[in-house]
Amino acid sequence: MTRMLGSRKSSRTFISVETALVKLFSSFNISKFNTRRVENVSLLESNGRVLAKDLYSPMSVPPFDRADRDGFAVSSSETANVTRQSPIYLKIIGKRLAGQRTSSHLIGKGQALEIATGAKLPKGRDSVIMFEDTITEVNRLIKISKPVNRGDHVTSKGSDVTEGQLVLRKGTWITPQDVALVASMGLYRIPVVNKPSVGILATGDELTEPGSRPQNDARIFESNRYMLSCLVQEAGGDSVDLGLCKDDPDEIFEKLKSALKLDMIVVSGGASVGEKDYTPLLVNRLGKPGLVVHGIAMKPGSPTGLGIVRNTPIIICPGFPVSAYAAFSTFGLPILSKLLGTQGPVKARLMAKITNDITVHRGFLTFVRVIVYRHNNAFLARPVSASGPSLISTLTNSNGIVAVNNRIAHGNVIRKGEVVEVTLFKNIQETT
16 A cells, blocks of 8 residues: 555645644534534533533522521511510510421411521511520510511522523533532533544554563653543543554554544644655545645744545544644544534633743744742742653643743744743643
């Protein structure tokens, strides 16, 4: 097959990330995925999934007026003219606990009901006065020496959610607090979008599986496949392991061909224009439109390729780990978000001052790994690396990334003290 692959470009041109994204998304039909299957999952399974339909509340929450303090249920109008010098005395006629079945009889004038937090407010009473604001007298009387306002220490019916209210919109990335809200409405299952299936394939003669014994001293353990699978899962996809294969065009072609039934394919390795970088040419051979982008003005990750075959996006990531991370973060995450119809999981961002000058690549979007820490009530970002695409430790030893372009760099240098936006992927440090 090698002879059938076609010729390679002798020179490289690089297009901007923005242009690459436009070319990518204009080459495949997102609407195909708007009609994808929807599944109903339990509350405990819904966290981190994407809501498939607008969700309306079938009831009011809370479903009744309830006490939010321990005390006595009273009528505020009876206390309107109360003073220390002119108190009133109310008769305690009973006690109501949270969840206790309520009686139908009304509480009369001059009467009060002892009530627990969370209990349903009795008919005819509109407020709760706390135990500590009363004095209990003999003969089951309470003394009230100050006015009670209507609604004091009461949570009104529907004050959280009203019946029929739109509570969560289609495309919501469901969080634990969303799960709690849905549970409070009495719902047990939630309609969510099926997870897009993403095939992860690693290529390279030099690679061997972790846990195996290398056949010679020139082999390295494959790591990108594991990182990319975790990134897919974190972004709401279902990673499908396509395994590890050698730089063999026939084997790579068959792997890619069989994976076209998936929603997306990510290939690690073989992205450049070297003798054994077959993947870009193989994507063209798979079908139309084939390779739509090859060579992107980003560092690390400039050899990245983007293709579409049978409406399946294919991301060809460089083999260096940081390059693969940058390529997938830049293109894989937006694709997954489009397929899911969501903006994706929350990404923490903050503004921080750079602590040292950084030299970046003119005309390229540069991903600078940084350590963000707090100092004197300000956030500072200490650069770890703006290069080193093969050094995965520059990611693990960082807690954030700054994407630098010409709009925020003076020439090709970010000056110490400049304020930049950092995307965090770990907790910040208090000092360094």
